[in-house]
Amino acid sequence: MHMDPHLLRTFVAVVEHRSFSAAARALGYTQSAVSQHIAALENDLGTRLVERRPVGPTAAGERLMEHAAPLLLRIDAARADVARVGRAHPTRLTLACGPVALTPSVAGDLARLRADTPGLAVDVQVLGRAAVAQAVLTGAADLGLIDGAAAPSDPLPVPDAGPMTGLAVAEQPLAVLLPAGHPLAHRGSLRLFDLADAHWIDAPDTAVSLGQLRAAANTDGFRPHLTYGGTDVYGLGVLVAAGHGLAALPLSLAAALPGTVGIRLSAPRLVHRVEVLHPRAPAAVAQELVGRLTG
Amino acid sequence: MHMDPHLLRTFVAVVEHRSFSAAARALGYTQSAVSQHIAALENDLGTRLVERRPVGPTAAGERLMEHAAPLLLRIDAARADVARVGRAHPTRLTLACGPVALTPSVAGDLARLRADTPGLAVDVQVLGRAAVAQAVLTGAADLGLIDGAAAPSDPLPVPDAGPMTGLAVAEQPLAVLLPAGHPLAHRGSLRLFDLADAHWIDAPDTAVSLGQLRAAANTDGFRPHLTYGGTDVYGLGVLVAAGHGLAALPLSLAAALPGTVGIRLSAPRLVHRVEVLHPRAPAAVAQELVGRLTG
DNA sequence: CATCCAGCATTAGCGATACTGATGCACATG
DNA sequence: CATGTGCATCAGTATCGCTAATGCTGGATG
Numbered sequence: 001m002h003m004d005p006h007l008l009r010t011f012v013a014v015v016e017h018r019s020f021s022a023a024a025r026a027l028g029y030t031q032s033a034v035s036q037h038i039a040a041l042e043n044d045l046g047t048r049l050v051e052r053r054p055v056g057p058t059a060a061g062e063r064l065m066e067h068a069a070p071l072l073l074r075i076d077a078a079r080a081d082v083a084r085v086g087r088a089h090p091t092r093l094t095l096a097c098g099p100v101a102l103t104p105s106v107a108g109d110l111a112r113l114r115a116d117t118p119g120l121a122v123d124v125q126v127l128g129r130a131a132v133a134q135a136v137l138t139g140a141a142d143l144g145l146i147d148g149a150a151a152p153s154d155p156l157p158v159p160d161a162g163p164m165t166g167l168a169v170a171e172q173p174l175a176v177l178l179p180a181g182h183p184l185a186h187r188g189s190l191r192l193f194d195l196a197d198a199h200w201i202d203a204p205d206t207a208v209s210l211g212q213l214r215a216a217a218n219t220d221g222f223r224p225h226l227t228y229g230g231t232d233v234y235g236l237g238v239l240v241a242a243g244h245g246l247a248a249l250p251l252s253l254a255a256a257l258p259g260t261v262g263i264r265l266s267a268p269r270l271v272h273r274v275e276v277l278h279p280r281a282p283a284a285v286a287q288e289l290v291g292r293l294t295g
Numbered sequence: 296m297h298m299d300p301h302l303l304r305t306f307v308a309v310v311e312h313r314s315f316s317a318a319a320r321a322l323g324y325t326q327s328a329v330s331q332h333i334a335a336l337e338n339d340l341g342t343r344l345v346e347r348r349p350v351g352p353t354a355a356g357e358r359l360m361e362h363a364a365p366l367l368l369r370i371d372a373a374r375a376d377v378a379r380v381g382r383a384h385p386t387r388l389t390l391a392c393g394p395v396a397l398t399p400s401v402a403g404d405l406a407r408l409r410a411d412t413p414g415l416a417v418d419v420q421v422l423g424r425a426a427v428a429q430a431v432l433t434g435a436a437d438l439g440l441i442d443g444a445a446a447p448s449d450p451l452p453v454p455d456a457g458p459m460t461g462l463a464v465a466e467q468p469l470a471v472l473l474p475a476g477h478p479l480a481h482r483g484s485l486r487l488f489d490l491a492d493a494h495w496i497d498a499p500d501t502a503v504s505l506g507q508l509r510a511a512a513n514t515d516g517f518r519p520h521l522t523y524g525g526t527d528v529y530g531l532g533v534l535v536a537a538g539h540g541l542a543a544l545p546l547s548l549a550a551a552l553p554g555t556v557g558i559r560l561s562a563p564r565l566v567h568r569v570e571v572l573h574p575r576a577p578a579a580v581a582q583e584l585v586g587r588l589t590g
Numbered sequence: 591c592a593t594c595c596a597g598c599a600t601t602a603g604c605g606a607t608a609c610t611g612a613t614g615c616a617c618a619t620g
Numbered sequence: 621c622a623t624g625t626g627c628a629t630c631a632g633t634a635t636c637g638c639t640a641a642t643g644c645t646g647g648a649t650g
Contacts, residue, residue: 002300002301003300003370003373003374004299004300005297005298005299005300006297019597019598020597020598020599021596021597021598029638029639030638030639030640031597031598031599032598032599032600032601032638032639032640032641033637033638033639034598035598035599035600036599036600036637036638037637038598039599040637045374045377045378046378047377047378047380047381049377052597052598052599052645053597053598053645053646053647055597055598059380059381060377060380060381063373063376063377063379063380063575063576064373064376064377066376066457066458066575067369067372067373067376067457067458068373070369070457071366071369071370071373074362074365074366074369075297075298075366077362078298078358078359078362078363078366079298079340081358081359081361081362082340082342082344082355082358082359083340083341083342084358085342085354085355085358086342086354086355151446151448151449153446153513154446154449159455160454160455162361162362162365163361163362218448280358280361281358314626314627315626315627315628316625316626316627324609324610325609325610325611326626326627326628327609327610327611327612327627327628327629327630328608328609328610329627330627330628330629331608331609331628331629332608333627334628335608347626347627347628348616348617348618348626348627350626350627591650592649592650593648593649593650594647594648594649594650595646595647595648595649596645596646596647596648597644597645597646598643598644598645598646599642599643599644599645600641600642600643600644601640601641601642601643602639602640602641602642603638603639603640604637604638604639605636605637605638605639606635606636606637606638607634607635607636607637608633608634608635608636609632609633609634609635610631610632610633610634611630611631611632612629612630612631612632613628613629613630613631614627614628614629614630615626615627615628615629616625616626616627616628617624617625617626617627618623618624618625618626619622619623619624619625620621620622620623620624
C-alpha cells in the first residue's frame with residue numbers, strides 16, 4: 001500500500017483530467033474508487049495533493065507529478081526489459097526514429113540488413129524526440145534513432161529511465177538556416193554566439209531544439225520567436241525562407257532546402273549527431289543492425 | 296498488484312541475501328510470505344526470476360535488479376520531495392559531502408552562513424560519491440557537494456533519479472599525482488593520453504575515479520593496478536609515493552601531499568569541479584547557502 | 591435568497607488479497 | 621540411508637479494495 005503505482009496512475013489521471021469522475025471513467029473505475037485512491041495517497045504522504053472544486057494539483061501534488069511520469073515509465077521499462085530476456089529470434093524489427101535521424105546512410109544499412117536476412121519484417125515509426133527513448137525503454141521499439149547537437153565527444157542527452165546505451169552512428173557539421181536574402185547569408189561560416197539574440201524558430205520535432213542549443217552552447221539566448229510543431233523539414237524551410245526566424249539543422253539537410261541558405265556553424269564546436277539507442281540486451285536482429293550502423 | 300514496490304523490495308532482499316528465509320528475517324516477514332511474494336512477481340512477469348537451491352537471480356532477475364534499485368530510490372525521492380513542500384524554516388542544515396568536495400572556500404561560506412543565522416545547527420556528513428546524490432534525493436541531506444573531473448563546460452554526471460540541480464561551486468586544474476622520483480616528475484605539465492597505459496590506483500572515494508577519467512578523456516585506458524577503498528587522501532598519497540601507481544587529484548590537493556609531485560594535466564582540457572546539488576525546492580537556509588557558494 | 595445540480599466524500603457490504611503457522615517435499619551432507 | 625536445511629504449499633483469517641448507494645458541498649441560476 002506504500003506508494004502503489006496503481007495509486008500514482010490514478011493520481012496522474014485525476015490531475016490530467018482535472019476531475020475525479022473523468023479520471024474514473026478513463027481508468028475504468030468508479031468515482032468512489034478514485035476518491036479513495038487519492039485519499040489513500042494523501043494519507044500515506046501526509047499532505048493534501050489535489051485541490052478540489054476546482055480539481056487541480058496542490059504544490060505538493062505538482063512535486064509528485066514530476067516524479068510520477070518517470071516512475072511509471074521506469075516500471076514499464078523494467079517490465080519490457082525482463083520480457084526481452086529469453087525472447088527467441090524475432091522476425092520483426094521495430095525502429096523508432098527521431099524526425100531527422102533517418103538518414104540515407106541509415107536507410108542503406110537497413111536495406112542491406114533486409115537483403116541478408118530474408119523474411120525480416122521491418123516497422124519504421126517516426127516519433128517526437130522524447131517518445132523515441134520511451135519506445136525503446138518500454139519495448140515498443142527494438143531500436144531507436146535520435147539526433148541532436150552536442151560537443152564532438154559528448155553523448156546526446158537522453159532521459160535516464162533505465163539501462164539503455166547510445167552509440168554514435170553519424171556526425172556532420174551543424175548549420176544555421178537563413179533566408180536567402182539575409183545579411184549574413186553570404187558568410188562562409190557563423191559563430192553561434194553572434195546569433196543568440198536573433199529571432200529563432202523552435203521546432204523541437206524537426207530541427208535541433210533550442211533547448212539543446214542552449215545547453216550545448218551554455219548560454220541563455222535562443223528565445224523562440226515562433227514555435228513549429230510539425231515534423232516536416234520542408235515546412236520549416238518555408239517558414240525560415242519567409243523570414244519568421246532561424247533554425248539549426250545538420251548541414252546536408254540545410255543545403256537541400258529551397259529559398260534558404262545553410263551556413264556552417266564554426267563556434268562553439270558543435271556537431272549534429274545521430275545515435276542509435278538500444279536496450280541492454282537487444283534481440284539478435286537488432287544487435288546485428290547496431291553493428292552495421294556503427295561498424 | 297502490478298509490480299508492487301513491496302514485491303520489488305522483497306525481491307531485492309532475496310537476491311542480496313541469497314536466501315528466502317534470511318530475506319524474510321530482514322524484512323520482518325515469514326518465509327512463507329517471501330516465497331509468495333516471489334511467486335507473485337514471477338507470475339506477474341511470466342518468467343522465473345530467481346533460481347532456487349542455491350538461491351540467485353536468473354538472467355531475467357538480473358535485468359530486474361538493475362531496475363529495482365533506481366525504482367525504489369526514486370520512490371523514496373518522490374516521498375522526500377513531497378514532504379519538503381511546506382516545510383517551515385528548519386533550524387538544522389544537513390550537508391552530504393563527497394570526499395574531496397569540502398574545500399576551504401566551501402567551509403568558509405558555511406562559517407559565514409552560521410555567523411549570520413544564529414541558532415542554526417549544521418550536520419556535515421562525508422559519504423561516498425554515489426551516496427551523496429542519494430542522500431539529497433531521499434531528503435537525508437538538504438544539500439550535497441560532489442566533485443569530479445569533467446570538461447570545462449560539462450556538468451558532472453549525476454544519477455538521474457529525480458529533479459535535482461547541480462551548480463558549479465569551484466573549479467581548479469586537474470593534476471596527476473606521481474611519486475617524487477618518477478621519470479616524469481620534473482615536467483611542467485602532462486598529457487593524460489601519455490599515461491593511459493601507466494599503472495593507476497583506482498580510489499573512487501578519494502581521488503577522481505578512473506571511470507570518470509575514462510569517460511572524460513573518452514578512452515579505454517586507465518585500468519586499475521590497485522584499488523584503494525579509503526576516503527583518506529593522505530593514505531592515497533602514501534601509496535603513490537611508494538610507487539603503487541598514479542592518481543588524479545585537484546592540483547591544490549596534489550601539491551600538499553609529501554613524497555609526491557602533482558603535475559598539472561594539460562590535455563585533454565579537463566578541470567576538477569565541485570558542484571552543489573540541491574532538490575527542486577530546497578529549504579530556505581539551504582537555498583541561502585547555495586547562493587553563497589555559487590554567488 | 592431559495593433552488594438546483596454537478597461532482598466529491600462517505601459508508602456498507604462483499605469478494606479478493608496478503609499475511610501467519612503448519613506441513614510437505616527436495617536436495618545436500620555425513 | 622538418515623538427517624537437516626530451506627523453499628513450496630495449504631488452510632485459515634484479518635485486511636484490503638472494489639462497487640453501489642447515499643450524503644454533502646460549493647457554485648450557478650432565476
